[in-house]
Amino acid sequence: MRLPTLLSLPLLSLATLVVEAFPKSYQNDAISRSVELGGSVTTVTSTITARSIADQPGDYVLPLAGKTGKVPIAWEVSVNRNKLGQIATSIDPETGAQVVYIPANLTQKDQLASIILTEYLAYQSKPLPEIIGQDEAQYLQFSSETTFPETAYHTKKMTIKYRAPRKIVSHSKTPNSYLPSESTSKPYKLAGSSLNLGPFHNVPASIKTVGFKQSPLTIHYDTSEPVLAIKTLQRFAEVGMWGGNLNMEDKITLFNAGPKLRGFFSRLDFQSARFRPTFPAQILREITYPIPEGASSPYYYDSIGNISTSHFRPSSRAGLPAILEIQPRFPLLGGWSFEFTVGWDLNLGSWMKTVGGDKKMLAVPFMTGLKGVVVDEAELIVTLPEGAKNVEVVAPFPVAAVEHSVHKTYLDSTGRPRITIKKALASESNEQNIYITYTYPFYASLQKPAVVTLASLTFFAIYWIVKRLDMRIASASVVKTKTE
Template sequence: MLLLSLLLPFAAAAAPPADYVNTAISRTVELGGAIARVSTQFSVKALVDSPGAYHLALAGEGDAVPAFWEVTAGGKVLDVTLPTSDCSPSTVQIDLGRLKKDETTTIALLQLLAHTIEPLPKVIEQSDPQYLRWTTNSTYVDSWYLTDVERIKIRSPTANILSHGSVSSTYARDNTVTKASSTVTLGPFTSLPATLGGDVPRQPFNVHYETREPVVGLKTLKRSAEVSHWGGNLNIQDEMNLVNNGPKLKGHFNRLAHMQSRFHAASPAQIFKEFSLRLPASAHSAYYYDTIGNVSWSHFRPGTSSKRPKSRAVDSVLELKPRYPLLGGWNYSFTMGYDMPLEDVLKSDGSRKVLGVPFMTSWQDLLVEDAEMNIILPEGATNIEVFAPFPADISRWTHKTYLDSTGRPAITLRKSLCTENHAQTVYVTYTYSSGAQLQKPLTVAAVIGGLFILGFGLRRVDYSLDKKTA
């Protein structure tokens, strides 16, 4: 049985010992509008008894680290830590336990790649189709070990593939590149030497394809989560700067042509008109406004919670339509928020509290360039600890608002290049004693009492200008 509890970072660029061979590598690349989803299966065989750690490359020489990546072995997701050094290529070590010679195991690697897809052409007419080009710096899968058989499949969202690159390889028996419908297949490649630390040349490859969905992203996402113990409420508010990253509009926007396209079977793909966000089942009191003011077109469908056994929760849905349609290169800034019962996200063990807040709302095929989440705890919370599901910059500060005395402790998490897979829960533990719970009402009582005393004292003051003489 595999021992998968220990994973060590590896930063050295030197080739590791040849204690393993990849008997088969199968990679599937799902192309989208903003993100390329790469799933790779490694069938690994030990060449010696009790081999060392397996060195798994996350990126090739000179390539950027994926926006999101996840390693699975033995059916379990491994807690992999990326090396802190800037040495390239980025590689992690995985301890597979005491394997015997010729014993095999399987490793799965999921990667979400950002900034590998670009519009081509970059400028189009309002009614033109939308084409994108995905580019990779290496035709082969990056690996430190010899590979017996390797095959790569690249899937386009549509069957309309204008062109794709070519591969010149001595490791392929038949056609190196084949196309069938919306899939481009590379290989199979056989007896492939190590592509890292070896003499195998890196060959770039690209696929030029059509997509019929707008390419949207968020330049910035700022989430604020404010906890109220007295109100039993958690307020979530998101400030979003939305941008259409598709081909830019050539010329001026034609409102008449846009209105006429609404009656056609398919409107221009590059125009972003509306979207839906899935919120927690217990979300309520949703709101939505932009920099001008309240936006009237929105529809909130509340979900149902699974309070009863064998019942399934149904998420709430917030349907939104921007004030104007977004074409390529256009921006739209807005704010949306909602409330939810605090009991759904807070667990108590006496005075010790455990709070779980989602880092962001899941949005398929969306890339967030810079995300920030502020968690504002109640006044008087102490012994605060933060547990993030991924590496992030964490800072602490004090939030002060009306009727606060010492201020509310706040935590800020920042991360760049976020995807839908980063919509995970951030846990915060803190101590909130009975005395701390009375801090707010005592402050309010002191303020009101002070106002009464001040008013009582002011009424006893003589404000007349002419004083009576004896």
């Protein structure tokens, strides 16, 4: 059966529909999965070629994780190269797996659909050894409980590919089931930085088959870049209607999540490492932070003042972001953290438009994604101009909380509406615009000058009155005679 407007249906009725909507209407001709190892984010891309094996096959059931696998912090799906919008996930009551229903738009038997699922997993690789010296190589160990991609349908052919940034040192035993019996070759192929598994044939629907055995896998690999994570990211966006300005400020606590440093830091070794062929992978010297095109007057500081070691590169070509090259006050070694703030100004006109009458629509990017960096706690705090009303927020991905409050700053009388949007575990895929609509009538823009004018007039009036009051105890004539 078909669910035409899945998005509009409440989740509960969806779940009840699901139970019966699990017919064997599809099979997978092929699944090829590619796993990018390295950093605190692991990107898993699965390309699925689905074939309908019945007329009106309905929605394609796509599991994001089985019972044992880790739930991705973010994911994207595209069907036949069309990226799908936000789709609610639901728990399959039968198997306990987290699934999404993909409208594959197939009507007849034996039609093909290409589904690409990109998942982002946090902290899937752990440093091993956990503690290393300053000049030692940095190794990570990737471990996963689910080697086979979870699927709700029978799969004819599966291939899995792991790609590490550098050499793969070792890996655990790879699965040897579902291999063609006539095959004499090894079930895996290890070549430098990549490990290929399979092809596996006729793999049953993993989440449906009772007793389906997933095989865990660990991969130990060398890295060339420090493993970074952001503990907290607070982005402040403030709309200035008078100046036509959108100020953005990111407060970041950067953390080197790689192996911890044994002992302490030696400046001498760090300085002489520059003359060696490879620079120690665990040391972070600089990060490049892309900021939107057209950004101006950037700044960079921390709790103890301005940081002079940074460069701003305006976007070289239309469409490209500007770059902030940020060098922390000290090189960031394993286990060290560094808290800082960067900010810049944007032209409000390119980020806000009027959508009929007094109604405005503002787009604010939720965060700036850095490749392979997990944000543990992300927060976007948008301050709208004083007098804005009927504030509504549309987020393109699920968020943990949306809070409204009032914030008072320079020359404010009634305060500005402020929206706080929170999300735990964000990654580069959350670099999307949050849309905020509000009404801002013309008279609201006059509130500030009116208040300032009134305040100054009151001040002068008081001064004028006080200046003309005679506050002497004795009257003027008495004082005069006395002094004479």
